Amino acid sequence: MDSFAAPLFIEVPHTITAYCCPRDGPIVNHWHHDRLRQRRLKPGEWVFKEGDPGDYAYIIDQGSIEIFTTLEDQRYVLSVLEPGAIFGELALVDGRTRSASAVACTDTLVTREQVEERIESADPILRMLLFVVLSYLRIESTRFRGRSRPEFIKQLGGSPEIDLLPRISQAVDLIRMESELQQAIEAGELKLVYQPILRLSDQAVVGFEALTRWYSPSRGLVPPSIFMPLAECTSLIVPVGEWVVDNAFQAVQQMEQLTGSQPFISINIANRQLEEPGLTAYLVEQAAHYGIARDRIKLEILERTLMDSDLAPRWMQECRQLGFKLSLDDFGTGYSSLGYLNRYQFDTLKLDRSFVQELEDNANSRSICQAIIDLSHALGMTVVAEGIEEAKQGQLLADMGCSYGQGYFYAKPMPLGNAIEFLQEHRVGSETVSLPDRS
Numbered sequence: 001m002d003s004f005a006a007p008l009f010i011e012v013p014h015t016i017t018a019y020c021c022p023r024d025g026p027i028v029n030h031w032h033h034d035r036l037r038q039r040r041l042k043p044g045e046w047v048f049k050e051g052d053p054g055d056y057a058y059i060i061d062q063g064s065i066e067i068f069t070t071l072e073d074q075r076y077v078l079s080v081l082e083p084g085a086i087f088g089e090l091a092l093v094d095g096r097t098r099s100a101s102a103v104a105c106t107d108t109l110v111t112r113e114q115v116e117e118r119i120e121s122a123d124p125i126l127r128m129l130l131f132v133v134l135s136y137l138r139i140e141s142t143r144f145r146g147r148s149r150p151e152f153i154k155q156l157g158g159s160p161e162i163d164l165l166p167r168i169s170q171a172v173d174l175i176r177m178e179s180e181l182q183q184a185i186e187a188g189e190l191k192l193v194y195q196p197i198l199r200l201s202d203q204a205v206v207g208f209e210a211l212t213r214w215y216s217p218s219r220g221l222v223p224p225s226i227f228m229p230l231a232e233c234t235s236l237i238v239p240v241g242e243w244v245v246d247n248a249f250q251a252v253q254q255m256e257q258l259t260g261s262q263p264f265i266s267i268n269i270a271n272r273q274l275e276e277p278g279l280t281a282y283l284v285e286q287a288a289h290y291g292i293a294r295d296r297i298k299l300e301i302l303e304r305t306l307m308d309s310d311l312a313p314r315w316m317q318e319c320r321q322l323g324f325k326l327s328l329d330d331f332g333t334g335y336s337s338l339g340y341l342n343r344y345q346f347d348t349l350k351l352d353r354s355f356v357q358e359l360e361d362n363a364n365s366r367s368i369c370q371a372i373i374d375l376s377h378a379l380g381m382t383v384v385a386e387g388i389e390e391a392k393q394g395q396l397l398a399d400m401g402c403s404y405g406q407g408y409f410y411a412k413p414m415p416l417g418n419a420i421e422f423l424q425e426h427r428v429g430s431e432t433v434s435l436p437d438r439s
Helices: 089-094 112-120 124-144 149-155 165-187 224-232 237-259 271-275 279-290 303-308 312-322 338-343 363-378 391-400 416-425
Strands: 016-020 037-041 046-048 058-062 065-071 074-081 101-103 190-199 204-216 220-222 264-268 297-302 325-331 348-351 382-385
Touching: 165 204, 165 224, 165 237, 190 237, 190 416, 204 224, 204 237, 204 416, 220 224, 224 237, 237 264, 237 271, 237 279, 237 416, 264 325, 271 303, 279 297, 279 312, 297 303, 297 312, 303 312, 303 325, 312 325, 348 363, 363 382, 363 391
Parallel strands: 204 264, 264 297, 297 325, 325 348, 348 382
Antiparallel strands: 016 037, 016 058, 046 101, 065 074, 065 101, 190 204, 204 220
């Protein structure tokens, strides 16, 4: 590890075995053979030198590694690592050059892509804190070397203002935001808005998607792209999810009472929520409490949930048995495995906005949309196109046989009062479309 330790000099008296994995090596079929190559180094042979680019991380298999720095021609040993230790990862994490040298041993390991993949999938707060800790380690290391922090950062091509402090600020802000989000649930700062879903053939309103908004007294309107991932990687998604269910079902009840119509309601279910054993029971309880038929409730899950959660198949089967509708969201942007459509039974597939936005100018997008629509109908699913912003897009989708659509062209997400007015002012339909028999 490129880290600071008390000076100690020690000789490395024996041969070391290590594995390394190149950052930019070729992609081949025999990954273990070509990308995970074993190297044997004799005592005194370099692994890397201070100032080298961070192309590899290493895990020691046999022998030991000496990490050292040189000051005024004097060699200072920072640490001696034994088998099983990982080192060289610091330069991969923060993208800097090597802050120390390593001699006489290499080993197995992690490419830069692999390190980055694990960091990017980590809790965002922990990811920021990791970067901050590593930055402090580098600063302490430069102090040991007798250089000031500004001089060190200048050497890296940055400045104190744009290098470490913003990272620290982001980490602290995420921690504060998590606490504020917890308080927001109790303080009533979360609001639901409803985006109409229309039947493209006659533009009749058939349902709404419930979307969460956070109006913070100190931050203003916090984008869902910021606070929802934070909630999903913590236990906060559970109370937030229950709040959404309760308010969305209550809204549907009010829509029916005030307009006489019975639109369906679509709510998003996060991966983390599937781990809660009481989720389906809560859905059943709230549907009964508000008098909402279960077949008017659509539960949306993302493609990646099918891969990330071992509980998804069982949960989906239970929901279908209970009478809830299932929708696959953002199809075509994630793993896009046709095996999911063959293995799992969905009622609706949501066509991602990225395809819709390029319909007019991109023949490939039109072909992909047509193929997805035809495939969905062949499997007995309706299709909802997201992100329709122009009349031409809606018409093209309708001509392709797309069942339903939503987007700013028809209506932006709106508060409940406006959604009720929208129902009163527009034709209301039911979600029925002629589809092939699944059997």
